[in-house]
Amino acid sequence: MLSLLKKLTASTPAQPAAPAVEEVDTFQLGLRDAMLSGWFNHDTGELYTGFPIGPEDTLVDVGCGDGGNMQFCGMRGARIIVADIDAAKIEAARQRLGETSARSVEYHVTDGNPLPIADGTATRVVSTEVLEHVDDPAQFLAELVRIGQPGALYLLSVPHPSSEEVQKGIALPAYFEKPNHIRIISEEQFKAMVSEAGLEIVSHSQYGFYRSLWMLLFWEAKVDLSSPDHPLLNQWTKTWEAVLNSPRGTQIKHALDAVMAKSQVIIARKP
Amino acid sequence: MIGAWLRRWLAAAPAVPAPAPAAPIAPLSPMDIGLQDAVLDGWFRADSGELLKGFAIGADDTLLDVGCGEGVATLFAVRQGASVIFTDSEHAKVRDLAHRVQAQSTRAHLGLVSNSLPLPLASACASKVVCMEVLEHIDDPQPFMAELVRMGRPGAQYLLSVPAPVGEQLQQGIAPASYYQSPNHVQIFSPERFAALVEGAGLVIEHRQANGFFWVMAMIFFWASERAAGRDLEGAVRDRIQPPFPPLMESWARTWHDLLALPDGPAIKQLLDRLMPKSQVIIARKPLQPAASTAAPHSGATPC
Numbered sequence: 001m002l003s004l005l006k007k008l009t010a011s012t013p014a015q016p017a018a019p020a021v022e023e024v025d026t027f028q029l030g031l032r033d034a035m036l037s038g039w040f041n042h043d044t045g046e047l048y049t050g051f052p053i054g055p056e057d058t059l060v061d062v063g064c065g066d067g068g069n070m071q072f073c074g075m076r077g078a079r080i081i082v083a084d085i086d087a088a089k090i091e092a093a094r095q096r097l098g099e100t101s102a103r104s105v106e107y108h109v110t111d112g113n114p115l116p117i118a119d120g121t122a123t124r125v126v127s128t129e130v131l132e133h134v135d136d137p138a139q140f141l142a143e144l145v146r147i148g149q150p151g152a153l154y155l156l157s158v159p160h161p162s163s164e165e166v167q168k169g170i171a172l173p174a175y176f177e178k179p180n181h182i183r184i185i186s187e188e189q190f191k192a193m194v195s196e197a198g199l200e201i202v203s204h205s206q207y208g209f210y211r212s213l214w215m216l217l218f219w220e221a222k223v224d225l226s227s228p229d230h231p232l233l234n235q236w237t238k239t240w241e242a243v244l245n246s247p248r249g250t251q252i253k254h255a256l257d258a259v260m261a262k263s264q265v266i267i268a269r270k271p
Numbered sequence: 272m273i274g275a276w277l278r279r280w281l282a283a284a285p286a287v288p289a290p291a292p293a294a295p296i297a298p299l300s301p302m303d304i305g306l307q308d309a310v311l312d313g314w315f316r317a318d319s320g321e322l323l324k325g326f327a328i329g330a331d332d333t334l335l336d337v338g339c340g341e342g343v344a345t346l347f348a349v350r351q352g353a354s355v356i357f358t359d360s361e362h363a364k365v366r367d368l369a370h371r372v373q374a375q376s377t378r379a380h381l382g383l384v385s386n387s388l389p390l391p392l393a394s395a396c397a398s399k400v401v402c403m404e405v406l407e408h409i410d411d412p413q414p415f416m417a418e419l420v421r422m423g424r425p426g427a428q429y430l431l432s433v434p435a436p437v438g439e440q441l442q443q444g445i446a447p448a449s450y451y452q453s454p455n456h457v458q459i460f461s462p463e464r465f466a467a468l469v470e471g472a473g474l475v476i477e478h479r480q481a482n483g484f485f486w487v488m489a490m491i492f493f494w495a496s497e498r499a500a501g502r503d504l505e506g507a508v509r510d511r512i513q514p515p516f517p518p519l520m521e522s523w524a525r526t527w528h529d530l531l532a533l534p535d536g537p538a539i540k541q542l543l544d545r546l547m548p549k550s551q552v553i554i555a556r557k558p559l560q561p562a563a564s565t566a567a568p569h570s571g572a573t574p575c
Contacts, residue, residue, distance in 0.1 A: 220530070220535050220539055235526045235529050239523050247498060256441070259546065
């Protein structure tokens, strides 16, 4: 349940191999929506807008989940180091990354305190939807900063408060308890955390109206996250698909993402 | 703008809408779902005679409906046995509504075509004043508000609504430029500005609410569909929201219908309304004793 929750709520929907058995596929549509937000740009080689990956990069993903992000980076030929607290996640990542052209891959099962990775290892550091789970975000960020080379780029994301606040009282209590989201991070707090860790913020963005509303409806639909087949969820997915297919779909998506967003993303640089 | 929809719904369905959700029939009309949504917000309580929760109309009342459109408020008041005065800048709206009121009411009623101040009505002619989705069309809302206050009796109750800023800002760039020009919206009211306008005119606010996530989405999808179809987007918006509805709007209506049908659907609706409302409503009252600073009433008004 938690892994699927992470998969759905994380900024990065599963890469190409998404389960496609439903009539309308929320995973595929979520991926399409994420790509319109700047994820997985195959043309530019950017994992996210402003975060290019090349074969020369050494990339560390902390809290990698099942490795959807890293699969993209693997395809770019980078050296990859993945870390997660959950051994099952690392195993899933291992399977996904095995199919890529990654220069090399290292796996660590770790709670991140400290990370078993040497100082100044990475040119790219990714940590999506992790900070809202950890007991000590400052300590966690300090570790991320330690393993980056000077000039390394960071891609950090956490849930956006707009959708978190709406989900209060609707989501299962467990959603806002350890090991799930133990804090709601405002835009200002997120920026302050990153700055205080010693990183320079390059960009701050938000997206995910589609997924925010989907999640809200999901709690009410009371279906299993592994096969979220429910008329309401399907109807919303169908509607959003029609939105994206309309001539102004991308513009509408961006306007709505600005009001209710699932995630906020910071691209930052180590001086 | 919700007022425009409200007016149209009631015009389309003279019977008081039942609060219970309608049985699902395909395709769903966004108007029907919007009405169902509005009923959840407290509109059209036939049992208690409340046009909106907290705004009851009775047989002793004289209701003034400024910017009546299709007459949702006026016709509701008629059904409560009230006398009605209704005004609109469009002659056809007033004429059509006058016919309907004539057919349904035995009480005194008066329809006026007017788009200038002062309104040709006597001071203190109404015990209930309704002005929904009008102030955002007015270049200078303050004297207009003063006119509304003048026409209410001491103790009169007011039901006022304007679009909420979130929905208005969201539609910018998606709705055509004409949406933000006369005869459409020339003002955007923050909640603070709306309250200041009402209180500045000497009214005491009794209740506030903001709702209409459903309509924000429906309208965005309406604009998107109109553009996709290459339709002309000029003119008064309220007259263009009618069947046949674009598939995208119907698909959204179906989503909303399915949500409201679930046990916690209305609770989720409330959360989303708070986040992204279409319309904000103030119920206010004119004090029995005028405040010291109240402006002198206009002269030259004719009796109503």
